[in-house]
Amino acid sequence: MTIVTQADRWLIDRSLQVNALWAKSGTEEAYLHLPQHLIDTACVAEWLWDNWVSAALKTALSRTWSLNEDHLRRLYVFLAGTHDVGKATVSFQRQAENPPSKSYLLAEVETAGLSLAWTLGEGTQKLPHGTASALILRGWLQKWGIGKLQAVRVSSVVDAHHGFATDPKLLELHQRTIPNYPEAWASIHAEILDTMAELTDIEDVLDAQLGVGGPYAAATQLMTGLVIMADWIASNEDLFPYRNDQSQVERVEAAMAAVQLPSPWQSISAGIDTKLQFQNTFGWPDYFEVRPVQDAAVQIARSHESPCLMIIEAPTGEGKTEAGLAAAHVIGEKTGAQGVFVAAPTMSTANGLFERTTDWVRRSSQSGEVASMYLAHSKNQLSEQYQALRFSGIGSDTLDHGSVVANQWLSGRRKGILADFVVGTVDQVLMMVLQARFSMLRHVGLAGKVIIIDEVHAYDAYMSQYLYRTLEWLANYGVSVILMSATLPPAQRKDLAAAYASQLVTDPDLEKLNTSAYPLISTVSAAGIATLPIASRPTDLEASLTVLDDSLDTLVNQVKALLVDGGVALIICNTIARSQAAFDALSSKFPGDVDLHHSAFVAAHRSAKEDLLREMLGPQAHRGSGRPDRKIVVATQVAEQSLDIDADVLVTDIAPIDLVIQRIGRLHRHRRPDSDRPLLLQEPQVFIRGIQVIDPLPEFDGGAEAVYGRKLLLATMAHLPAVFRRPDDVAELVRNVYAENPAIPTGWSEAWREACQKASAERFSAERRADAFRFPAPGAASEMRYLFDRLHSEPKPGEEEVGNAQVRDAELTVEAIAIQKDEYGYRPLGSDEEIQIGSDVNYGQALALAAHSIRLPARLTRRGSDFDEVIGDLEMQTPGEWSESGILKGQVALIFNTEGFASAGRFTLRYDLERGLEVVATEAVQS
Structure with a gap:
């Protein structure tokens, strides 16, 4: 028998005193009584568990709580049904004294004979109702026979239902408040907890908890997130009106029909034919062939029965995005995942991926099924594609595919990540381990999904610390993760694998990752670490590399010589100031032919400029039909990843070799007829700027050193080839530059030593800053309060560096x-x-x-x-x-x-x- 069908009887049986208490203020004619809100929340929790919580999320909860799914269901409903028992306190009820217009809320309380006099510790120290709920539940659990530490951990779920754990100092102040509460109030607490325990049949669940050591913070994070979901829905007056003339069954059915939460992803069968899978889910025609890296990713996904980390390293243009989505399809089908999160390094790349992912979701979902989508970044209201989904009707797609909607309830900064499918910036994933309010909702949103993170090479030392810790928490939950990169340093490959393996493998053999193979797929699972070299495609680009003098005159003269017969030149600068200087110099010589792209444009102007650039320099435009005869594009790093454009020649500031390779990915990017490229630019050419002195020791532009550090720039210069072949040279160049002891000319020894010392100090500083607001590792977080320490504490005296509550190592900007x-x-x-x-x-x-x-x-x-x-x-x-x-x-x-x-x-x-x-x-x- 379900809770909702017994709810009316539970409400009728409540005592006069319990029914006298208010939970939500409204008007004198209609306000919400405490037992009604508690049973509403319990019924919503039951509905969510049965209709919304995915099999993968249930598995994660079972993994962390060491309870079976039936026990978890009952525990969830019980905690949801008791989360606000702390409102049965003088502190909460007396909130109706101010303003005086709310005094009617106290009339029933006084009529029921309940004293509103302050009890021990209340009048002088605030007692939030979440804190009171925790203390009341903790005492009740201990009377049941649960040990004190375990009772503290379980009760932290109701404590944190407002988004964070109570400051331990405040809890300590009220240690004696609840145990010394007046008998009339204590009877109310017992009635609510005893009857909710009976209603949810919680006894054997608590008995099962007696035999386990947890729950650790990972378990309570997930459970708290689910309780918050139930509470938020039940607290919505439009869904659960204060005046009620329906049965509880009718009340819940009407509310949840209005919320319209889609069920977890129901995918079409991925099958065993990879080509057919790609045709069905990406709309590929029959003559398209699945590439080796795509086929390998899918085969690996099929071979793993347990959670795994998959690291895909392959050149640009290999279809890594499709490989990741196809592998996620297979994993999601096997694990019963809620959906997929696709994370990109920037808002621009996220916007570009959103439409592609949405189309894939439609094609990979069963006919008649509805999936919710969310675009997770701060400018999503400006995305026409996302806004169109918000107003689309369910079932409006073709009969052959599923439907995709942007659900109204599953939107916004805190709830959007709960949608089935999310495309967003990587920050939204890394914030999983950031000490911040309502982090538990982010954990619920990610723990049931397959996570895809693109361009993992692009993260600095600070962000990498968050990424490593995120991988630890995801592995702890049993979440499969797919990481993708065109240029991943071997040491970073090891660090990523080690972070995920820390939760699954006792003694991981990281040496297996020491391979020069490229393309490459590496995997980490409970079975250990493995690597799979992938057949490389033939050389598709052979570009000459030439170092230019850094003067603007040299730049102008070089571009003039290169574009004598027209063509498209891409100039990438490391700073906005350098890009503006280059733009000014080139514009005076090529009026009307120069465009500037960087992050210091108004968002609408930047978006319009980028759209026009993609149109002019994309694969469909040709000379004489959309592609300009002559165009010079000056840009900052926004051109590394965000713009799918094809240049005839590249001039780039010096940067670490992996980023130089990324930038070369914009050179001769698309296959074109010879008529599209002038004769002088038929062969790919790269020119390197930003080096002020070459011999006897390189001296770099100050902006380049500020952004990337002298160490990596020196190592890049030492291994800069005269000719770059893709994909042949990618792995070796990245490995040589990022080696622990790269080959450096003898004359550079002292400068190299100083650069290494500075880089080491900066890395240590970045790691320290990152640690300030970062979660501890899952195994070190025995209680939820450790996930919110920083929110309750001030910097210690003498602390030189204070981390910002952010996942990017950037200066505070407005x-x-x-x-x-x-x-x-x-x-x-x-x-x-x-x-x-x-x-x-x-x-x-x-x-x-x-x-x-x-x-x-x-x-x-x-x-x-x-x-x-x-x-x-x-x-x-x-x-x-x-x-x-x-x-x-x-x-x-x-x-x-x-x-x-x-x-x-x-x-x-x-x-x-x-x-x-x-x-x-x-x-x-x-x-």
């Missing part, structure tokens, strides 16, 4: 919405749509404004006094009516005049549609 103002109103910068000052902003206008956000240079907010002044200035510039807009609330504005100038604090900025944003003047700091 984002503003760029607007232009005149005497009549204001408009998004560069737009014609004027908004009257003081008038309400409609939805379309709000979206247009949000699309014109821009990140301000870090130098504006680097100093504490500058930060305060800049923020204050921006707040003064922000139209007051934005506070009434759901999209614009909390945003700040930066006002530009008609000449493109703006001010923030002591800084004067200029914005140009061609050059982007730059600081043009800075007032001296007042002493």
Whole structure:
């Protein structure tokens, strides 16, 4: 018999005192009583377990709790049904005293004979109801026979249902409060817990818990996330109205029908024919052949019966994304996964993957099934593809495929990751191990999925620490992970494998990963570590590499000589300042033929520029039909991964060899007829800038050293080839540059030693900063409170470095919405749509404004006094009516005049549609 069918009887049987307590304030005519909210939450939990929680997530819970699925179901419903027992306290009930208009909530309490006098410890120290719930449940569990430590761990689930564990100091302050509560209130606590225990048949579950050592934090994280889901749904007055004239069955059915949560992914059978699988799920025609790396990834997925880490290393253009999705299909089908998370390094790459992934989800889902999609980054409201899904109807796709929707409830910063399929930035995965409120929802969202992370070579020492810890937690939950890279240093391959193996293998043989094979697929599972070399495709690019003098005159003359008969040149610079300088120099010689791309453009302008560039330089455009006769594209690192463009010649600033190879991936990227490329550019050519002195010792541009460090640049210079062959040279070049003791010219010895010392110190510093807000390893987190230590503590005196609560090692920056103002109103910068000052902003206008956000240079907010002044200035510039807009609330504005100038604090900025944003003047700091 289900809980929901017994709920009406449970409510009827509650005592006068229990029924007198309020849980949600409404009006004098209708407010929610505590027992109604508790049974609503228990019934939602039961529905979620039976209809939404995937087999993979249930397996993860069983793995961490050491309980079978039936026991877990009952425990979940019990904890959901008792999560707010702490509202049966004087502290909570007396919240109705202020404002006085809520005093009607206390009338029933007093009529029931319950004293509202402060009890021991309450009047002087706050007692949050989550804390009270934990203390009440802890005492009840101990009376049952559960040991104190275990009772603390189990009760932490109800304690943290507001997103974080209570500060241990506060818990200690109230150690005696609940045990000394008045008898009338203690009877209420016992009634709620005893009857909910009977209703959920929890006795043998608690008996089973007596025999295990847990639950550790990994177990309580997942359970808490599920309790929060049930509580949030049950707390929605639109779904569970305070005035109720329905049976509990009708009430729950109506609510969950309104939420429309899709069931876990029901995929079509992947089958045993890989080519047929690719045809069915990617829409490939019969003449397309599955590439070796794609076939190998699928075969490996089929061969693993337990969770595994798969590291796919292959050149650009090998179809790694399709390989990862196809392997995830096989794994998901075997494990009963909720869905898949596809993580990319940037918002641009995530946007590019979203449409491809959405189409794959439709094709890989059974006909008639509905899957929920979410685009996980801060600018998803600007994605037309994602917004279209939010308003699409269920079942609107063809009968041959499943349907895809962006579910309204499964959206937003905290709930979006709970959708079946998520495409987003890698930050959204790494935040799994960031000490932050509601981290448990992220754990629920990831623990039931297959995780795909692309471009894993692109993460610095700081981010890598988060990635390693994330892999530990995912392995602990039994989540399969697929990592992809075109250029992965061997040491990083080992570190990634070691992190995942730490939860599965006692003594992993990491030496198996010492191989020069390329392409390569490495795997880690309970069975150990294995590598599979993949047949390499024939050489598809042979490019000459030439070092250029770093002067702008040399750049202009070289480009002029190269483009004498036209063609497309891509110039990649390491900093925005260098890209703007190169743009200025080239524009004066090639007016109208030069485009600039970097991150200091307004979001809408950058997106439009990139879309136009993809259109002009994509695979479908040809000379005389969309592809320009002559074009010079100057860009920063945004061109490394985000832009699918094809250049005839590449000029790049010096960078670590793996990133140089990534940049070469934009050179002769697409197969083209000879007529598309001028005669001088028929053969691929690469020119390297940013080296100010070559002999006797390389000296690099300051920006390159600041971004990448001298050590890697020296190692790259020492192994820079005269000719680069792809894929033949990729693995050896990366291995040689990233070797522990790379071959370095004798004359560089002292400089190399100093560079190594500096790199080691910077890495140690980055790791220390990362550790400040990073979760401990799963085995070291015995209690949930250890996952929130940093939220309760201040930096220790004398601590030199304090980590920021973020997963990227970046300086604190501010984002503003760029607007232009005149005497009549204001408009998004560069737009014609004027908004009257003081008038309400409609939805379309709000979206247009949000699309014109821009990140301000870090130098504006680097100093504490500058930060305060800049923020204050921006707040003064922000139209007051934005506070009434759901999209614009909390945003700040930066006002530009008609000449493109703006001010923030002591800084004067200029914005140009061609050059982007730059600081043009800075007032001296007042002493």
